[in-house]
Amino acid sequence: MKYFDYAATTPLDPEAAEVYLKVATEYFGNASSLHDIGGQSAALLENCREELANLVGVDKTGLFFTSGGSEGNFLAIEALLSSPKKAGNHIIAGMAEHSSIHGTLNRLKEAGYEITLLPLDSNGLINLEQLEKSMKSETILMILQHVNSEIGTIQPIGEIAKVCKDNNIHLHSDFVQSFGKIDLKPIASLVSSFSFSGHKIYGPKGIGGVYVNPQINWQPFFPGSSHEKGFRPGTVNVPAIAAMTVAAQKITGRIQTENSKDRLLRKTFIDTLAPIKEKVKIYQGDEGSQLASIIGLGISGIEGQWMMLEANRLGFALSTGSACQLGMQSPAKVTLALGLTTEEAKEFIRISFGHSTRMEDVIELGESMVKIVNEFKAVSVI
Known part of the structure; x- marks a missing residue:
């Protein structure tokens, strides 16, 4: 089967797998243990922390390891709320954020926070003027993903970070889809916190991280936690962290090459759909605001679920949106943020x-999708 769902997860890099096995068998000590075996594990852990921090240009003392992006988003938000820059209870977030963000926001709303959700414009971007109009004196936190996981648009996090700084508002950004695919050094240190995940960059599943600006005096969400300076409970998964670090080094080293390749693949795929172009709607930003490796589109009159199953039958793996919400059979959040109709939302598919x-x-894949559409039209006429 030909895989076109890299935005959902990636295969484990062979070198990362070798490192995982080596660390798991030779550096198996608990990094919190005081004996020499634990000390070896702790030294490796700190080397990985420093290397990952250097890759994105942040202070390693603010980098903490988690079980992945979802846990990272939750813990980062709670950390920022434990140490706001000013009094207030208003939070602004993107309507198209990952389901882990929305789950946290629903809980916070029940706890008394006021939540404002911002839609996306026709180019899949947050309108900065609307963002500023949404702010209040009580606004203490803004949550906006860097790259949308379903259509690949890139939000202007640098500009948003400046607005937040000028108004004493914390900014958390989900970097899960941009980590390793975009040079994050210009913006990583500008946000209050960001999250990332290992399995999106050819590392293991079940590992990720969070950066929280070290100047923020956050309080632990789980009282009594001793690992990761109290940021989260549980023995640190050093083998997975080491493997993720190797994967991060490799993918970061080929950002330019991969982006050039992806732009060519994107253009070729879209060109291949030319015979049905009047039925295809691609949701995207301009070249400077678009990660080329993610294509979100809809084909008029054909449900995405049906297209996905037909493509699967022909040997292609693609999706109808974020894998974290597919089990709920709900429309991709980006379709709601874009203001699509119910029918348009049902037509959405993602190729990555x-x-x-x-x-x-x-x-x-493009030729097969054209064939699927033409066969569907023929059946519909009959």
Whole structure:
């Protein structure tokens, strides 16, 4: 089967897998233990922390390891709320945020916080003027993802961070889809916190991290936690962290090469859909605001679920949105944020490229989708 769902997860890099096995068998000590075996594990852990911090240009003392992006988002938000820059109970977030963000916001709303959700414009971006109009004197936190996981648009986090700084508002950004795919050094130190995940960058599943600006005097959400300076409970998964670090080093080293390749793959795929272009709607920003490896689109008159199953039958793996919400059969959150109709939302599908995606496979997928649409039209006429 030809895989086009890299935005959902990636295969484990072979070198990262080797590192995982080596660390799990040779550096198996608990990093919190005081004996030499624990000390070896602790030293490796801190080397990984420093390396990952250097890759994105942040202070390593603010980097904490988690079980992944979802836990990272939750813990980062709670950390910022434990140490607001001013009094207030108003939170602004994007309507298209990951389901882990929305789950946290629902709980906070029940706890008495006021939540404002911002839609996306026709280019899949947050309107900065609308953002500023949504702010109040009580606004203490803003939550906006860097790259949307379903259409790949890139939010201007640098500009948003300045607005937040000028108004004493914390900013948390979900970097899960941009970590390793975009140079984050210009913006990583500008936010109050960000999250990332190992399995999106060819590292293991069940590992990720959070950066919280060290100047923020956050309080632990779980009282009595001793690991990661109290940021989260549970023995630190050093083998997975080491493997993720290797994967991060490799993917960060090929950002420019991969982005150039993905732009070509994207153009080729879209060109291949030319025979049905009048039925295809691609949701995207301009080139400077678009991660080329993620394509969100809809085909008029054909439900995304049906297209996904037909593509699967022909040997192609693609999706209808974030894997974290598919089990609920709810529309992709980005379709709500874009203001699509119910029918348009049902038509949404996502195609995403990765390191192993080949040009011939992209062409074959495009041609197969054209065939699926034409066969569907023929059946409909009959």
